[in-house]
Structures are given as C-alpha cells and as structure tokens.
Amino acid sequence: MEKEIKSQGRIDWMITILPLALILSLCVTFMVWPERSNIILSQIRYFFGDTLGAYYLIVGLGIFLISIYLSFSKYGNIVLGGKNEKPKYSFFTWGAMMFTAGLAADILFYSFSEWFMYAVDPRMEELGGIYEWAGVFPVFHWSLIPWGFYLVLAVAFGFMLHVRKRERQKYSEACRPLLGKYTDGWIGRFIDLLAVFALIAGTATTFSVATPLMTSIINELFNVSIDPTFLTISILVITCCIYTYALLHGFKGIGILAKVCVFMFFGLLAYVLFFGGETKFIIENGLTSLGKMFQNFFELSTYTDPQRTTSFPQNWTIYYWAYWMVWCVAAPFFIGSISKGRTIKQTIMGGYIFGVGSTIISFVILGNYSMGLQANGAADFLSEYIANGDAYSIIINIIRTIPWSPFILLLVLLTMFAFYSTSFDSIALTASMYSYRKLGENEMPNRGIQLMWCILLIMLPIALVFAQSSMSNLQTVSIIAAFPIGIIMMMIVWSLIKDANSYLNGK
Secondary structure (H helix, E strand, O other): OOEEOOOOOOEOHHHHHHHHHHHHHHHHHHHHOHHHHHHHHHHHHHHHHHHOHHHHHHHHHHHHHHHHHHHHOHHHHOEOOOOOOOOOOOHHHHHHHHHHHHOOOHHHHHHHHHHHHHHOOHHHHHHOOHHHHOOHHHHHHOOHHHHHHHHHHHHHHHHHHHHOOOOOOOHHHHOHHHHHHHHHOHHHHHHHHHHHHHHHHHHHHHHHHHHHHHHHHHHHHHOOOOOHHHHHHHHHHHHHHHHHHHHOOHHHHHHHHHHHHHHHHHHHHHHHHHHOOOHHHHHHHHHHHHHHHHHOHHHHHHOOOOOOOOOHHHHHHHHHHHHHHHHOOOHHHHHHHHOOOOEHHHHHHHHHHHHHHHHHHHHHHHHHHHHHHHHOOOOOHHHHHHHHOOHHHHHHHHHHOOOOHHHHHHHHHHHHHHHHHHHHHHHHHHHHHHOEOOOOOOEEOOHHHHHHHHHHHHHHHHHHHHHOOOHHHHHHHHHHHHHHHHHHHHHHHHHHHHHHHHHHOOO
8 A cells, every 4th residue: 555654854855945946946037038048048058969969879879778788688587576576567557657657748749740840851851852761760769769768767766666675766866886875965965956957857848849739729629719828828737737636646546547548549549540541651651661760770879960961960869868868857767666576678678569669659650641641742731831830730730631630639639638647647756756855665755745746847837838938949958957867877777787786696
C-alpha cells in the first residue's frame, strides 16, 4: 500500500523554495519585458546550440550505445528488486504508463507537422529531395536516442530505488557511488537544483509548443473566435486540474488515465491509416523512411554541418536531444519506479519496443498521411506553410481532409488533454518526491506538496504565452537547461556501472 507522508519536517525546503522563487522571477520577467527577454534567449541559444552543439550529439550517441551495452552485458540480468521479484504491472499497463509519461501532447503536434517543417529546409535538397528525407528525420529525432536517454536513467534510478533501497529520490542520490560523501554536501545540492530547474524548463517548452494547436481545434470545432491567449491559458488551467486530480489518486489514477490515453491515441492512428485514403503511401513511405533511418543512423547522429550550409543539426537535432535531456529529470524516475521486478534488459528492450515502436507508428501514420496528399496533388500544404509559417492552421487543414473531420478534431483534442495529463501527473509526482529529504519505497508525498507542484508546473508556460515567445526561443529554454544535465547523466551512468559491479560481487 502507498502511504502518504504527513510530517512536514522531512521536506527539503531549499529544493522546494528556490525553484518557486525562480519560477516567479521568470514569470515576472517574461510578462514585464517580453521583447527584451526574447532577444536575450536568442543570444543564449546561439552560444549553446551553435558554438557548443557537438556536445549534445556526443552525449546522445553515447547514451544510446550504453543502453545496448547494459542490456546485453552481465548487467542485463540484474532484477530491479529482489532476485525473485515479479513485475507489479502487466506489460501493457507498464508500457502504457511509460509511454504516456515519456511523451506529452506535442507528439501529436509534431507527428502532423514535422515533415513539412523539414521540407522547407535546404538540407532536404542537399540530401536528395523532400519525399526521400522529410519522413526520415521525424522517426530519427523521436526514436532510439531519445528513448535511450529515458531508459538508461530509468534502470539507474530503478537500481537505486528497488535494489539498493535508497530513500533519497533525487538526481544526486543516483551519483552517490561516484561522489560518496560529497553527495550530502553542496555538490549534491547543486545537482538537485539543476535537475529541478531543468524539469521546469522542459515542462514550459512542452506546454508552450502544443497548446496553441488545442486552441485552434476548439475555435474550429465550435466556430468561435476567442482570444488565443485567453483560450490557451484556459486550456493550461483545465489540464492542470485533470492531472492534479489523477495524481492525488496515486498510481491507480495515473494507470487508468494512461490506458485511456493509449486507447484514444491508437484509435486515432488506426482510423487515419484505414479510412484516410492514403494507406498505401503511409505504409510504403513509412517503410522506406525507417530503412533510411537505420541505414544512416550513425551519420545522422554525428552530422554537425561544420560549414553551416543549412545549420540543420543546430536547428533541429541538437534542440531535440536537449529537449529529451531536460525531460530526463522526471520521466526516467517514474519509469524506474514502475519497473520493479523487471530486469535491466527487460526494462530497456521493453521500453524500446513499446516506447519507440508506438512513437514511430505515430509519425509514420500521421506524417505520411498529409505527405501522401501533397505527393499526389490532392493538397498543397508546403505552399501554405511557406506563405504564412503557421503550422497550427495547416494541421487544422490536414484534419479537415480526413473523413468525419469534426469527430477527428474532437478525438485529437481529447487525446492531447489525456497526453498532457498523464505526462504531467508523473512529472508532478517526481517533483513532489524531490521536495523530501527522504522518502521510503512505498511512501507518497503529502498531498499539499503534490498540489503545490501541480500549480508551479503550469506557471512558467502561462508566462511564455503572455510573452508570445517564438518557437526558436521556446527551444532555447530546453537547450540551456540541458547542458549541465548531460554532464550529470554521464555521472549517473558511471555510478550505475560502479554500483552494479559491487552488487554482482556481493557487496
């Protein structure tokens, strides 16, 4: 049974209060000086994303290779729990919670839109054409390396929680085998503060990217013209209420919401695949894109465009790796906590099967549906995007071409609400655990602390909406926060291997 913590004396007020102060100060800055804030973000993005961009690529490829090594080496058979421990959740329930915790509603936004964003980039012509490559990069940017980030850290946190039975559920605790006594000093505190700041940055980016699509869908469905800022903020508040309600009902509430989300998500994909009219193109171009991705995986993973002929990796790959790295503060903790009873190999390979497989299916079906319409001349989404650059209105136009489009619009909207809710209840739970100095394996944070974090996570996205930040500046928030997180991730991996060796040697 999960037991709620009543004692306030165990709360780590430094980790709780400092992020609150940061959020409030950033909210005030974005709201009072929106133009100046956006200029500064652009300058910072250039330094981290361009000057230091290769760093993110090295970390990404390195983590993926480590995930394969951990799975098929002597470490792969280590059970995350007792030696005879059985998994607490069925494979479907476990996979549903993992998938929905690891991806928010932006998977639907990018599944519909990413191919035409790439199509207008000069890099596509360099490689050989839009239809050859615009479908390759979505599955590359959302598959092996991103989920590698999640799964390597998930087994590290799972080992820490279920094998070593540690009660400090923080980033710094995962570094204890490497840092030793320094984990309890200022180094450990600094690591934990960086982790919380990165978590806030990741949630702000995610909410700010996809909620305008939900606003557009509501205006389209109900034929109204509500102020976009007011409507977007209303959506954020409603989403906050949903994930707060689910979180306060513990893992049972999270599990039910995750399964509902998965059923709606795959129902949407199945409908588009079989009734959208582009089934042949979706299957054939999707298969071709997958083949190209695997064939060119290492080249795509290491391409830096040193002469900056298009700056494609700086604009896209580096941003995506940074985006997934900041999400690694919350999602892997959640995945690790629900993976009790599974081996390291089962957790990593099962995560790749369910997480990567589900993600690829989404991009193949939704992306290739509209690309097929473009290829056969039934629509011209590229010209529209070049003319106005509004991805949200183009997605609405794409959905209009699907039979029973009002039903699909409603289904997309509900699925986005469900994705946001299932992702952010797990994030809020992780953040709540961060607020405690110690937390036993079957203990839950106080509901007041959980409620506080549910509200905090929504504040910065609202400020970014007021500031009307561009897509580039939203990406910058993740790129900045991810830089120190990459270093900490490597420390956690080193600590896991060191601690696992001790465990295998009976220590």
